[in-house]
Amino acid sequence: MLELQDVYFTIRKDGADHNLVDQVSLRIPAGHFMAIVGPSGCGKTTLLKTIAGLQPESAGALLWEGRNLATEGDFAPSEIGYVPQFSVAYDPLTVDESVEAATRLRVRSKSTADLDHRIDRVLEETGLTTISDRLVKVLSGGQKRRLGLAMELVSDPKLLLCDEVTSGLDPRSEREIVHLLHDLSRKDGRIVLSVTHSLAHLELYDSVLVLHEGRVAFHGPPDKLNHYFSVKDTEEIYPQLTTRSAESWQASWQKHGVAYDQMIARNREKLIQKGALLLPAEVAEGEEPPAVKEPGFFSQFKTLLSRRWRIFLRDRGQVMLQLAILLCFPILVTIFSDKASGNIRKFSDTRQSDFIAEIQEQQNVRADQAKVGSAISGIIMFQVVLLALMGSNNSAREIAGERPIYEKEKFGGLRPSAYLASKLAFLSCLVVAQSLWMAFFVNYFGEFRGDFFQHAIFLLLINGAMTSICLGISSLMRTAEQASLLSIYLVGFQLPLSGAVLALPEHIEAFTRPFISAYWAWSGSVDALQTQVHTAVKSIIDTSLSVKGACLYTLAIHIGIGVIVAWAGARRAQWE
Known part of the structure; x- marks a missing residue:
């Protein structure tokens, strides 16, 4: 039994309270098939979401099997099914x-x-x-x-909620779906509530609830609709509703509701006697049916990860894009790598007796330093920015692009922790493949003049940091387009705000630097260069370079912040 006792759902708009669901009271027994109808904007979907718990009632009470859902425990995921429009x-x-x-x-x-x-x-x-x-x-x-x-x-599920599942269908498909829902309501005492704008096939329902501006205008057997509204054809009901206020319809219904509830009860008894409505023994005897157990974290994680890889590998466009990025980005870097392979002349060990020759030697050394240092610094930053762009492409749409499905699965018992863990595992594979391939490919065609493994670690970290941060952005945004746009802007600001090309004013630099992942990856890679090359880079960059430890810790913090934000966004409900 599902019971609604004076249920309200209220929103605040233009400084005033508006009741989208207004004092709705219903008793719906097991094995009941009910249509919720009414003109657009009358509160049909809002009522369904309130019953489902997607938006808590503002006042009143919802009872399921005698249990107050607000104070004695909400629906178990296995007790309820919700079929949305999408x-x-x-x-x-x-x-x-x-x-x-x-x-x-x-x-x-x-x-x-x-x-x-x-x-x-x-x-x-x-x-x-x-x-x-x-x-x-x-x-x-x-x-x-x-x-x-x-x-x-x-x-x-013992309660099945369907939101406009027949909208947009041809008449034959609509009839088939309504028949299917009717059959489902006759099994195991299942209650099926179907929101629909259509007034076709109402004869298949046990009762019809008519809403008008959030209020109950009618709830009774479908064959009593025309008589109650004084119309010859069911299609005339919606125009008839506009002839009186919602308050007037509600007041009228409160006078006649008991009689119509008795009609519904008598029709139900007839169905049971004829054997058209079969209730399971557990329900009939008042016993609790065996509960469906939910899977554990690792089971959900494994299912999600397997499904994500299957979807990725079958999306030919996405696979081709990833391969193109994987191949083209390192090639772009190697095009400029020759400029970083030049020698840097050293100062002679003996002091020049000729002052002009000494000046010339200093100029030659500084010219070499400027040429090679600028090239190496630029190539390192180029790799860093490209990997930041890869990170953005990896995850900007990862959660936002499938948010409706995720919210639906979370409603059905999916753990946000399992969902986020599957995303991190999938994205980690992309990050490792992209970063190590970039490092090895560029090093093969143009040797990194320093500690290669330290450089590879920082390439991994910048990709991981940007992937993590953009995943956090994706978890907060409502649409994939919003998440992609914000992520691209984030990558775009990495280069100018890093200070690797032009030194920023000190008061700006002190504020922005902690947030710029590209700076820390670039600086950590520069720190891994040979002493002479490192000196060359410092000679042309008017900014302080951070030590390896600070760069590692900062990028790790960026990754951690991204994961925390993604976790918070994944837990937050974002139903439309």
């Missing part, structure tokens, strides 16, 4: 892979046979068995809605 599956996966991933993320299976049985049963229930090997991207709208339902049914 697709909850990844296009590169097949139907079977999508359902399998959903099962592994939501249900702890006893064995592989148990897992396969659950998947096969759900595919059969939703009519997807014959197309289980098709990619999601080639499915029709109706097939995607069926897939969304299948991915919710893997945990056998």
Whole structure:
């Protein structure tokens, strides 16, 4: 039994309170199929999200099996299923892979046979068995809605909430989906609530809830709709609602509601007597059904990481982009590497007797230092900035680009820790491959004049720092476009604010330097140069170079900050 007692959902707008859900009271028994209808903006989706707990009620109470959800514990993830308007599956996966991933993320299976049985049963229930090997991207709208339902049914939820699952479908597909939802409500005492703007196929529902400006205008059997609203055709109900205020409709309903609730109860008894509505023995006897156990952290982590690699490898465009970056960026660096291979003349050990010759020698040494030092400094910074750009490309869209699906999976019991760990594991592979390839490729075609391994470590750290920070940005942004734009700006400011090309004013430099990852990677790599080359770089850069330890610690802190921000963003709910 689901019960709503004077439920409100209120927002603050233009300095005043507005009730999007206004004093809604309902009693919905097990095995009930209810439509929530009403004109656009009447609060249908808002009510559904309030029931789901995606937005807590402002007043009133929600009770599930006699339990107050606000004070005695919310829905367990396995108790409730929520099918949103958007697709909850990844296009590169097949139907079977999508359902399998959903099962592994939501249900702890006893064995592989148990897992396969659950998947096969759900595919059969939703009519997807014959197309289980098709990619999601080639499915029709109706097939995607069926897939969304299948991915919710893997945990056998007792309450299934569907938000506009028939919108945008052709009449035949709409009829098939409504019939499917009707059949699902007849199994195991499952309550199915379906928000819909359409007034077709209402005869399949046990009851219809009509909302008007957040208030209940009607709740009763579908065959009583026309009589109650004094219309000849169901399509005339919405225009009829506008003839009176929402307060007037609500007041009218409060006078007649009890009688219509009794009609719903009588119809339910008839269905049970005819055997059209079968309740499980546990529900009928008031016993608790066996709970579905959730998988552990490592199980979810393994499933997410495997799925992420499968999606990546099947995205030909993304694979080609990564290969192009991996090959082209190091080649760009080597084009300029010849300029860094020149010799730097040393001062002679004996003092020149000719003053002019001594001046000439100093000028030659300084010219060599300027030429080679400038080239080496520029090439190191070029590598650093390119790897920062790779880091931005790695993760800017990683969370923001799949935020709706992630929020849906988190609602179903996905641990944010498992999700973030899978992202870090996947991105770490990209960072290591990109950074080490850049280091070895450039060194092979133009030897690094210093401690190569120290330089490679700093290339790894700059890529890791920028990947981590952009992952944090991605976790905070609502859209992938916002995250990408902000990440590109962040990379763009790395070079001018690093002080590696032009020294900044001291008062600006002291403020910006701690935040510029590129400076610390560049400075740490310069610190690894041979003494003579290091001196050459210092001779042309009017800025203080930090020591190796400070650079390592600072970049590690940048990585840590990025991970912490990503963790905070991943935990925060960002439902639209």
